[in-house]
Amino acid sequence: MFRNLRINIFIFYFLTVMAFLLLFYYALEILAISNLFLLGVVLLSLVVLSAVFISKLAVDPLQEYVKNLQTFSKETLHELNLPISTITTNTQMLQKNLQDEKNSKRAARIESACEMLQQRYNELDYLIRMQTKQEIKEQFSLDELIQNRVQFMQKIYPHINFNLTLSKCELFIDKIGLSKVIDNLIDNGVKYSRDSKNIDIAIKNNMLLIQDYGIGMDEVQLLAIFDNYYQINSEMKGFGIGLSMVKRFCDENGIKLIFDSMPNSGTTVKLKFKQEQ
Secondary structure (H helix, E strand, C coil): HHHHHHHHHHHHHHHHHHHHHHHHHHHHHHHHCCCHHHHHHHHHHHHHHHHHHHHHHHHHHHHHHHHHHHHHHHHHHHHHHHHHHHHHHHHHHHHHHHCCCCHHHCCCCCCCHHHHHHHHHHHHHHHHHHHHHCCCEEEEEHHHHHHHHHHHHHHHCCEEEEEEEECCCCCEEEEHHHHHHHHHHHHHHHHHHCCCCCCEEEECCCCEEEEECCCCCHHHHHHHCCCCCCCCCCCCCCCHHHHHHHHHHHHHHCCCCEEEECCEEEEEEEEEECCCC
């Protein structure tokens, strides 16, 4: 598709330029038009008209492609919802009647996998709504969201002690986007904790604090943490884009993002929310 599109644009552009040159030569040499202003106006009009056709030739197929892709994504997302809900519901029903410990653990793993699928489903739905510019802000309790995300992360990192000190905090913001931010920050805290098994999470004075006791960062590293693909430790798995996404979300939603860190002492990340949220 895109190869043919490039060829068509090249051919149209080449023929248009050649036509302008021939027209200009014909007007000056054959017709001997002396009114250069009138000639310039005519040529400018033709240039604008050609630009409109070239932009239409370039953009229309892409718009159609994106529209079809969005439609396919929405339909696929809708079809995924039913099997995920069915598996989750039936697994929970089976767990009530299971007596064998091994089978109970297997059912628990299935339920955990379904929760992860549901998480991916929610993120895909979120991305589709972001692309279609739908309103994605909602009213929710930050303390309840933290508890939910910690429960999810605890299944991934069962060896970590998450110490919560949560006061009540109501927000009106993009909940799924903030969930992704929190997951990224907790995940980073765990990865760079070294031998420490403690992550402290607190809410106070309209601020969220996530503190680890790991390798920490010096001032030079702090200046580069929001750069795409930057990683403090190259041996860590990942692509180094998490904190740049966190920074972009905070900037777009008026959240003040603060990093306090010292080498070998750990890092504290602070998210300060606007009062009106």
